Amino acid sequence: MKDETLPRRGFRPAERLIELANAVRADPGLPRGALAELLARHGESPEDLTEQAFSPDDAVRLRAAAARLAALLAESDTDLAAHAINALLAECGARPHLSRHGGHAWHLHVDRGEDADWADWFLASGALALAQILTEYGRVPWGECASARCGTLYLGTGPGSARRYCSTACATRERVAAHRRRKRAGG
Template sequence: MKQRGEPEGGFRPGERLIDLANAVREDPGLSRDAMAAVLARHGETERELRGLTDGEAAALRRAVAELTERVLVETDTDRAAEALNALLERCAARPRLSRHDGHTWHLHVDRGDDAGWADWFTAAAAVALARLLSERGGVVWGECAAGGCRRLFLGGGAGAARRYCSSACATRSRVAAYRRRQREG
């Protein structure tokens, strides 16, 4: 049963990572309040977000930037797996189920309920990406291939590998390629 504040379908740490990473890429100095708003859209409660101090927000921004640089823009599966293993070794602890602040049972891999936001977020994101990589057999995330777009995306299910953050970017790229071929041909 869905709890108040919980996103539809339960926790989605991969989507939370992508949304926060895109927000930090758009504004590297993303405020604590803007960061809290993104986290709230992904089910974090007001009570939980009270612990997100300016110092914790700064550490979380650095963690998100590191996840982006080391993993989210990596296209090589082996290098992505190595980066995820390094992050898991540094931040994660033994997996445990947690139920707090009105949420349903969910998986935590941080060092405890008193772990800092950056360690908690890095561990949860690394496990989510590692799970996706192992289930899909490769990298299913990336940076949009459309010229001028730097948005990150999380790939979907079966089918061709995703290259664009949205159908608008995919369409814009196809139209530009078509027009270029028309000019050259």
């Protein structure tokens, strides 16, 4: 019998990481309410996102954690990224454990437990997600869009060759611009 209280899909910490990192890069002072909405879209419960449970001070620390992880997401060297991930996991006292709370399916936690604050939780879960992705692909499949007009962080875990752009729109815009430059230079 299927348990209807469980989500249809599991947690997607890497997607949450990318979205939060991009949001904080776009607005370093992203309000607490906007952070709470983003976290809610990624499965955090409303009770955990009240102002008492997720305070303005928590929002400040979470934005700082997102900025730290955004810098890691811009790292293209696999060895440097692996060392940075290991340092974050060590800093967060990451000890993996399975957790099931708030009606969610079993999922992996790597923070200090119930005493972990939002920033510690986000750093630990983000580092774990990136560690899992790096080991699965054997390289850094994330990055910063190569378009000079963009700079959005992306996660390139889909099929095909390694990505350089956050979207087909940016890739197409850059190809068209390069074609026009070649055409002007040749004629």
